[in-house]
Amino acid sequence: MRKTVIVQDSPPSVRLVQVGTEQAGQRIDNFLLRLCKGVPKSHIYKAIRSGEVRVNKGRTSADYRVEEGDTVRIPPIRLPRADEPRPVPPASFPVIYEDDAMLVINKPAGVAVHGGSGVSFGVIEQLRAARPQAPFLELAHRLDRETSGLLIIAKKRKALVALHDMMREGGGRKHYQALVVGDWVNDRQHIRLPLLKWLTAAGERRVRVDAQGKAAHTIITMQKRYGRYSLVGAELRTGRTHQIRVHLASSGHPIVGDDKYGSDEVRAHFARLGLERMFLHAGRLELPHPLSGEPLRLEAPLPPACLKILDYLEQHS
Template structure:
């Protein structure tokens, strides 16, 4: 029989770092282990109050607000956080009091969910227990390696979201595709539509009524059968690079969702390519709080360098490399 514990009434004053957060998300973090459905009941019943008043679950907190959090009984087992191993320290490319930029390894999800018990952000919180706030500013696919921005201040997070929505964060990727890419520079503007497969898996396709998406593709190297490309994202849609290039007839090598599956199998066997060839190589943006220009790079990881060398044993045309 599980033991229970009661939490006394608490009154939490909101500081500038929590400002702008929705009250329901704030409570999820304050009441670890409590189901969201119960949190919504607390809000609807008025047991949670802000400055003595009822608020909707969509209310965004302001600095100076006082939140009343009622006693909530939960089983000890439910209130304990899922075990997240400390793991190896994640490579840090840039850090100050507002931002943390890491070089994410391929194969690691950025957050838990969809069958993944934990991801980069959960591991960072375990590794950095002294940091009050760690929140993802954007996402990378699980099999994509490279630069990932994590906010350490709520104000920086909100500003970064605005900057990304307005296209003020330059994001450059390196990929290798199947096929003979011809244009040295090409814009792809194809709307993208998200849907679920019959198995319930998330997918994206080009569709006229989809969301606006814009990628700029630059030819870096070309072999008889493969091309290495640089891609600058002007929008940040789910699976954007993968779907834009596959739709153009150039699937990413190693892509297990949209790629050439028979080719992937052969490359895994013959060249030990065990992952998707997609790397977030460069970020450039003005610091969301200071305005200072931040420009960071992450070199190709060893397994992609090794694959490039394997491909490079064939004849190659080099169009310039910066990373």
């Protein structure tokens, strides 16, 4: 297996880095962020736009995907000294499954999966900090910051590509649980509403049902009624941003605690009861192993805060 080779390394001078097997296929911005730990993303993008970063002596763009054998010119960018504290605090998360190809963790609510959009670091950066010996750790998919549950991290590029292909083609199943406002009527309901991303005046990302959007398909199943609230299961057949949240809200049943598509009054009510998060949990994954094809069924139980709320509703509904 070919490894990344630093042809020249005398910071803060120019570095020439040769792309290895495990790095091939990465976007150039992510490739640089891994090599230039601690350097702000804005510095990386500025260096790419200005032409200071070059691939095989030519200018490049942030979305270019490096290939094995490429020579990448990295301009003088300040790197943290060896004696400086790590800019990202290492962290471990409950491991549901792990082998040489992939890692599946139970992500807590309130933790972003990656840095960006006002968040300096997330799960993937903390895992890399906690496992500095790991040659390859990449997110196979995303979870919203306030969603808890199963998150897949690829440990080999071959596994990452296979997982991306699998999810794009609808292979595997992702099952969630959500507590929603209102009495959900149907035992099983298919929601097929196209979703379109847009930005608010403040620059925040939102999603709405729109005929110009991308096709989206969610299957909702009734699990238990609690008077004015319902516990439902949600199976993703597509993986659009905020898909479950927007599909449920557009059906008149927003998720309890949802700060983007739900009610402020409901969120405040449940916060007083101790639920200071959105009640959406990725509880089950069913998929073939990305390399061996072995069928996997992985589960993560509802977090204690969610179980406590269900107990409360059971007693007061």
